[in-house]
Amino acid sequence: MAEPVLAIRDLAAGYDGRRVLDGVDLVVPAARLTAIIGPNGHGKSTLLKAISGLVRVSAGTIALRGERIDGLRPDQIVERGVIQVPQGDLLFPGMTVLDNLLMGAYRQDAARDAGARLDMVFALLPKLKERRHQIAGTLSGGERRMCGIGRGLMAGEGLLMLDEPSLGLAPIVIDQIYEVIFDLCAAGRTILLVEENAQRITERADSIHLLDNGRFVWSGIGAELMARPEIIEAYLGA
Amino acid sequence: MPLLSCRGVGKSFGALTAVHDLTFDVEPGEVLGIGGPNGAGKTTLFEVISGLNPATAGSILLDGTDITRMAPERICHAGIARTFQLNAGFDTMTARENVLVGAYFGRRNRTMPSLRAGRETERAADEAMAMLDIADRADRITGQLPVLDRKLLMMASALATRPKLLLMDEPVGGLTAKEVDRVMEAVRAIRATGVTIILIEHVMRFLVQLSDRVLIMHHGEKIFEGEPSRLVEDRTVIDVYLGQGASDRLKSFMGSREAAHG
Amino acid sequence: MTPVKRDILIGLVLVAAACAVPFLFPGRYVVTQATLFFVWAVVVVQWNLVLGVGGIFSLAQMALFATGAYATAMMGFYWKVPMLAAIPLAGVVTVAAGMLIGLACLRLRGPYVALLTLAIAQVLYVLIVNDTACFTTTGGCMPLFGGVRGIGQFGDLGFRALMPKTWHIAHYFVALGLLVVAVAMSIVIIRGPLGLAFRALRDNPGYAVSRGISRFRYQLWIFAVSAFLTGIAGGFYAVHFRVVGPTVFSFQLLLFLIAMIVVGGLGTIWGPLLGAAVLMLADEGVKELSDYRNIGLGLLLVLFIILQPGGLVRLFSRRPKRAADAKTG
C-alpha cells in the first residue's frame, strides 16, 4: 500500500491537565474519504485541532507523508498542506466573502495561483460568487458554511479536514454541502471528515472510525457499520 | 388558565427578525418540546421568555401576569428558571455554591442580603442536588466537572429557585446515548414534582419521548404544533427540518415503541 | 474546621501579634510605618472586593480614598466639624461617590471599566491641581480644594494633645482597629450571600442574572460596601498626616497598591493583606536604592505576575489550582 497521507500513533492530547484523547491511532490514505464518527464531546474536534497544532500533543506522534508534524506551530502545519475547515465556520466576520476566500490562500504556495483557484471555488460554489462583496458576518447559516468550505479549498492541495460540515443546517443545505464533498472525493482529494450522523456517510466513506471517550473503539467500512446496529444504538443513539 | 401564554411574540435585531409573531400556550404540568433548524429562533425565544433579551413585539403572560418587559432576575423570582445550551456555570465556585445561588437569590428579591445564607436555603440546595443525584459533587470546583455533571448541576440550580416553569435549552447536546437516558430520567423526576417544562432539543428521540406536545420553528415562525406522533406526517416539517431520512428513522423508532408498549 | 472559623483564628493570631508590636519596637519609625501599612491594608482589602471578588476592573479606589480624605479635611476646615464626626461622615460621602462610579460602570466590560475609572480619577486630580482661584483668603489664598498645596489645619483626633509623647501609638491602634473591621467585613462578605452574588456575577453575569441576582443592585452594593471603609481610611490618613494634597492621586501610589493585591492574591481574603505586608517590607528594603526604588517595585510587580499569576497566597492554599483571577472576558 502507498504511504498514507496522515499517520497518527498512540496520540494523547487535551486542555490544561484534562486529557481528552488517549491512545488514538489513525491512518488516512491518499485520495480517500476517511470519516470519524462518535458522540459529541468525546474528542473528535480535539483530534482535528491536535492535528492542526491548535491543541498541544502530550504523547504519541502525527506524521504527514512520513514526516512528523506534531510539535510544529499551526502555521507550519498549514504550510505543509494540512487544511482544516473548523466547526462553526470561524469566518472573519468583518471581511467580505472575497477577502475571506483570499485569506484561505494565505499559504505561500497557495497565494501564487489564488486567481485560478478562486475561479474553481466559484464554479463549485456559485452562491459565493453572487455574495462575494457581502460582509461575511451578515451571511445566512448555509452561506457561511459554504464560505468556510470555499476558504478551505482556496488553500490548495493537501489534506482537507472538515469538522461537522452539516452541523446545524437544514437538510436541503446539508445535501448540497455533501454533494460538494463527494465531488471533491471523486476528483481524488484526500479528506478527513468528522460527522455526527453516521447514516449520512456510510455509503460514501472509504473508512469509518468510531471515537468514544478519547479513543477509537471501532473501525471499518460503511457496510460493516450498517450490519452492527448495536454499535449505532450504543454510541450514537437513534 | 395556561401557565405560560405567548401572544404574537416577536424579536428583531435591527433588520433581522429572529422570532416572528409567535403565539402558543403551555398548560400547567405539561412538557412542550421545541424543535427546528439552527437559526430558527428557538434559543432567542428562550432569551425573550427569560427576559435576557426582551421581546420587541407581543406579550408574554405567566399565570396571567404580564412578564414581557420584566428584568431577567424578576422573571426568575416570578417562577421561570432556565438552563443553557452551553454549559453555563459559576466556574470558580463549588458545585454546592452554584446551587446555593439559585436557592438564595432565585426565589425572591433580596434587596438587603443577610449575612448568612441560612439553614433553609442550604437544605433547599442540598435537596435539589440530591434529586439530580449529584450530591457527591458538592465540594468540587464547577469548572472542573465533566459535561454531564455540569448539565445536571445547571438543572439543580434551576430547580433550587423553585420554578413553576423550567426552560431547558438542548439539555442533552453532546451526550452519549446512555447519558441521554440519565437526563431523561431526571426530567421525568422533575416533571413528577409538578414543574411545567419547555425543552429545546435536536435529539428527536429525547424530544418525542418526553414531550406531550411539539412545536417546530423555522425562520422565527411556528410551522407545526401538535402531538409528537404527527410530526413525521407533516410535509413542511419533513421538508425544512427533518428531511426524508430522519423522518423515516423517527417513524420506525416510534413504531417500535408503540409495539413495545402495545 | 469551617473556613470562617479558620479565618477567625488566623485573624486573632494576627491581631495578637500586632498588639505586641508597639511594645517590642518602641521606636517611632516602626510604629508609624506599621500604621501606614494598616491604612493601605484597609484600602487594598476593600479594593480587592471590587477587583478580585467582583471581578470589576475599577481603578477608582484611590479616588475614593481621596474623596474620604478631602471630605474629612474640608468638613473640618470649612465647617469646623470635629474629626470624630467628620471621618464617619466622609465615609458616607465616599459611599455616595462609589455608588455613582458603580452606576457609570454598570454596562461596561472589563477594560472599559478600567479606562473610565482611571479617567475619573485623573480628572479629579486635574481639577484640583488646576484650581488656582481663591475660595477664601483666611490665612492666605486658598482654593476650594486647596490646589497643589492641599488642605491643612482642619483638626485632629485629639491624641496629640492628650499624649504628646505616645500619640503615634494611639494612632497605631486606631488604624489596627480599622483594619480589623475591614478584614472582618471582607470575611463576612466573601463567605456570605453578598460574596456569593459578587462571585456569581464575576464568573458569569448572564447566568447570575437568570438565577435571580440583580446586576444593578449588586454592582451598587459592591461599590458602596468597598467605598465605606476606604473613605474612612482616607479620613484617618488625613488626620494622621494633618494635610491632604493631590499626591494621593499619584499613579505610583495606585501602582503600589494594585501590586499588593496582585502579589498577594486577587479575590482571596488574606492575599491582599499578605501582599500589603510583603510590599511594605520590600519597599523598606529598596529604600537604600533611593531613586531606583520605583524601578525595583515595577520589576517586582512584573516578575510576580509572570512567575506567580495566582498570587503568593496560592503557595499556602491546599486547594487545587483555582482560577482566582478576575474574569474580564
Added chain:
Amino acid sequence: MDVFIQIVASGLTLGAMYAVATVGLSLVYGSLNMLNMAHGAILTLGGYLCYAGIQHLGLHPALALAGAAALCAVVGLLIYLGAALPLLRAEGFETNVFIATIGIGSILENLMLRGFGPYPIPQPLAVPGHVVLGNVHVPLQNLFILGVAVVLMSAVAFVLERTRTGRAIRATSMNREAAQLMGVRVGRVYAQVLAVSGALAAVSGVMISSIATLSPVMGGDPMLKAFIVCVVAGLGNVYGAVVAAIVLGLLEAATQYILGVRWSFATLLLIVILVLIWRPYGLFGRTQVVRL
C-alpha cells in the same frame, strides 16, 4: 471666522497627534486583547530619544526621529517577548497583561527620570515659521505635524488593507484561531503589531513634545486621551480611532477656547461618560451578543 480657523488649526493638530498615539494602542488591543499601559512611557521615551539623538549625538532631526521610532519598536518587541508572550500561556491574560504593563510603564518612566532628570526640556526638533490664514498665524510646526500624521495614517491604512502582513493582522484580530488555520503565524503578527505600535508612539511623543516640552511624565496625559479615543471609538477599531481622535482634538480646541484650559479635560471626560452610557461598546464598536 478667525476664531474658527484658529480652533480648526489647533484642533486638527491635536487630533493628528492623538490619532498617531491612539492607532498603535488600538492595533494592539484589537489583535491581542492587550491594553498596553506602558504606551505612554514608550511615547515619552520616543521624545527623549529624538532629543538625545539631536542634542547629544548631533544627528540630523529626521534621522533622530527615525532612530527614536526604531528603538521604540524594539521596546515594543521586548514587551511582547518579555511580558505578553509568557502571559498568553496562562489564564487571565487580559487582567495580567494590563497590570504587568502598568509595571513596565512605571519602570520606563523612572528610568527616564534617572536618565534625563525631572525638569522639562524643549524638544529641539522644530520647524520655524508660520503661514497666515485670514488673520491667523498658523505655525508651520502644526502643519508639519499634520503632514506627518497624514502620511503615517495612510501608511498604516495601506499596510492593513493592501499587504499580506496587513491581511494577517486584520484576520488575527477578527478570529485568532481561524487565522492560525489559514497559516498565519500569530506570534509574529503580535510581535509586528507591538513593534509598529511602539514606533508610532515614539513619533507621537516627538510631535507632542515639539509643541509642549519633554518631561518624564508627559506620556500620561496623551495616553489617557488615547484611551479615551479608543473607548469612544470602540476598543480595537483602528479607523474609528482616527475619526474619534480628530473629533476629540477639535472638541478639545473648542472647549479650551470657550471654557478655558482648566475645564476642557473635564468636559471631554463628561462626553466620554455619556458616550459609554449611551453605547457601552463605543461609537463604532460592535455589541457582542453573549450566548450562554
